[in-house]
Amino acid sequence: METFTFVLILFFLLLAWYYSEYRFRFQSISKFPGPKRIPFFGNALMFIGKKPSEILTIVEQLHREYGNVLCLMMGSQPEILLTSPEDVEVVLGSSKLIKKSDEYDFMTDWLGTGLLIASGLKWFQKRKITTPAFHLQILDQFVEIFDKHSAIFVKNLAKSEGHSIDVFQPITLCALDIICETAMGIEIHAQANSNSDYVRAVKEMSNLAMARSVNFFLRNKIIYKFSSMKRRQDKLLKILHGFTDDVIISRREELIKNQEISQNKKKKMAFLDVLLQSTIEGKPLSNMDIREEVDIFMFEGFDTTSSGIAFCLYNLAKYPAVQKKVFEEIIKVIGADKDKSVTLTNLNDLKYLEMVIKETLRLYPSVPAYGRKMVENVEINGKLIPRGTNIGIGPYFMARDASLWKNPLEFIPERFSTNESQYHPFLHVPFSAGPRNCVGQKFAMLEMKSVVSKILRNYEIQVDSDFKLVLLFEVILRPENGVFLKMIKRK
Numbered sequence: 196m197e198t199f200t201f202v203l204i205l206f207f208l209l210l211a212w213y214y215s216e217y218r219f220r221f222q223s224i225s226k227f228p229g230p231k232r233i234p235f236f237g238n239a240l241m242f243i244g245k246k247p248s249e250i251l252t253i254v255e256q257l258h259r260e261y262g263n264v265l266c267l268m269m270g271s272q273p274e275i276l277l278t279s280p281e282d283v284e285v286v287l288g289s290s291k292l293i294k295k296s297d298e299y300d301f302m303t304d305w306l307g308t309g310l311l312i313a314s315g316l317k318w319f320q321k322r323k324i325t326t327p328a329f330h331l332q333i334l335d336q337f338v339e340i341f342d343k344h345s346a347i348f349v350k351n352l353a354k355s356e357g358h359s360i361d362v363f364q365p366i367t368l369c370a371l372d373i374i375c376e377t378a379m380g381i382e383i384h385a386q387a388n389s390n391s392d393y394v395r396a397v398k399e400m401s402n403l404a405m406a407r408s409v410n411f412f413l414r415n416k417i418i419y420k421f422s423s424m425k426r427r428q429d430k431l432l433k434i435l436h437g438f439t440d441d442v443i444i445s446r447r448e449e450l451i452k453n454q455e456i457s458q459n460k461k462k463k464m465a466f467l468d469v470l471l472q473s474t475i476e477g478k479p480l481s482n483m484d485i486r487e488e489v490d491i492f493m494f495e496g497f498d499t500t501s502s503g504i505a506f507c508l509y510n511l512a513k514y515p516a517v518q519k520k521v522f523e524e525i526i527k528v529i530g531a532d533k534d535k536s537v538t539l540t541n542l543n544d545l546k547y548l549e550m551v552i553k554e555t556l557r558l559y560p561s562v563p564a565y566g567r568k569m570v571e572n573v574e575i576n577g578k579l580i581p582r583g584t585n586i587g588i589g590p591y592f593m594a595r596d597a598s599l600w601k602n603p604l605e606f607i608p609e610r611f612s613t614n615e616s617q618y619h620p621f622l623h624v625p626f627s628a629g630p631r632n633c634v635g636q637k638f639a640m641l642e643m644k645s646v647v648s649k650i651l652r653n654y655e656i657q658v659d660s661d662f663k664l665v666l667l668f669e670v671i672l673r674p675e676n677g678v679f680l681k682m683i684k685r686k
């Protein structure tokens with residue numbers, strides 16, 4: 196009987212705690228603008244059964260209607276999209292608000308709790324060991340790899356010269372060749388063998404993560420466990436993890452056998468080699484720790500740059516005057532010899548191309564939105580955000596906001612010239628900002644400059660008048676039906 200009374204008291208205490216917690220959360224949240232919520236589901240039903248391109252339209256419309264603090268309830272889970280740079284600064288600039296939002300949990304089966312997802316001390320340690328992998332000396336040796344795979348891409352274009360082709364697919368394969376060689380030190384020849392299971396698995400896995408994040412039912416762990424999506428995920432993970440495991444094991448063996456990396460200074464250091472030689476509190480990283488980081492490089496480092504390059508080419512085709520200016524800069528910096536290899540200095544000197552890429556990432560940010568979870572009640576410029584809220588930061592929505600940018604939908608690279616760039620430091624955040632910004636930002640810029648400049652040295656790009664760009668709002672922003680362009684060989 197005593198046990199029964201104890202359990203009963205505990206039950207009512209828990210119920211009272213849950214009620215007060217929920218009421219506090221609900222009362223704080225109800226002050227924020229957003230569409231009408233219905234009991235139990237909140238706003239979740241708006242997204243059920245919608246395609247990623249439709250989700251983008253819905254959120255864009257809501258953002259226009261409700262402004263720069265948009266509150267949605269996914270069941271009882273509050274999600275607030277912040278788009279004013281002052282609010283974004285409070286979140287991204289904080290070294291305390293670094294916990295990722297719930298949506299990232301849908302990626303942990305694949306990416307574990309590596310750098311992208313980790314929080315607290317674990318994140319700090321991982322950031323410390325990963326940062327040296329992006330040192331300028333390491334990036335310098337990658338320029339040759341960028342150039343080699345860009346040259347293969349350009350060579351393959353000869354087959355479709357003068358015709359309209361979807362450049363997105365071959366760019367994805369080029370970026371995959373680059374990331375495999377730089378992250379893992381292996382050549383997978385994706386551009387020669389486009390039917391790779393690994394390539395398909397990477398893409399499908401990020402589609403699944405997005406589809407799950409907007410599905411009210413599948414967000415629930417138990418329902419998900421028994422879903423057909425989970426069964427598909429398990430099959431994909433076998434391919435993805437199997438691939439990286441094999442590479443890590445053979446690379447570690449090679450390292451032990453030959454001590455090759457320390458003796459032969461000329462050998463290129465892949466990110467994986469840097470991790471194999473790293474320690475946390477004096478201990479080397481386990482294969483599992485390393486796999487998490489390599490998988491994150493593979494995920495973050497290839498889809499993001501593929502989209503960036505494809506959207507950049509699309510804009511260059513759409514704005515011939517911009518393309519002409521970029522081409523003239525390339526001739527000035529690299530010279531007229533189309534076969535000459537580029538150097539790190541060349542790439543750094545392509546300043547106008549850099550502005551073009553920044554403007555591309557403004558309108559088409561490869562990571563259209565990212566999020567943080569508030570682990571305590573936080574005041575953001577006078578707004579009390581209750582603990583447990585997921586905060587979304589949306590560079591995609593910020594770029595289209597006429598109160599933030601002049602002529603927001605126009606492609607104007609000059610916005611980023613040093614004379615013009617007087618904008619708020621947290622207004623243009625495609626690589627995020629603050630302590631958790633993108634560790635691969637310099638790598639990505641160099642890769643995108645290398646591939647785009649190689650293409651422009653060899654081809655003039657024109658739009659296909661029948662083609663209409665449709666955007667897919669997934670974890671990574673992609674073109675739904677590719678990017679069709681005409682490539683005209685330069686004399």
Ligand code: HEM
Pocket residue numbers: 295310311312322491492495496497499500503556560561562565566624625626627630631632633634635636638639
């Ligand atoms: C156009 C290219 C890229 C864009 C737009 C981009 C964007 C971003 C953004 C927005 C974040 C923050 C995400 C968040 O807060 O959840 C991020 C984080 C990260 N990115 Fe990138 N990224 C790009 C390329 C790369 C590349 C090439 C690599 C590696 C080779 C990379 C590695 C990472 C890693 C490891 C993180 C996690 C950093 C941390 O949490 O401390 N990214 N990236």
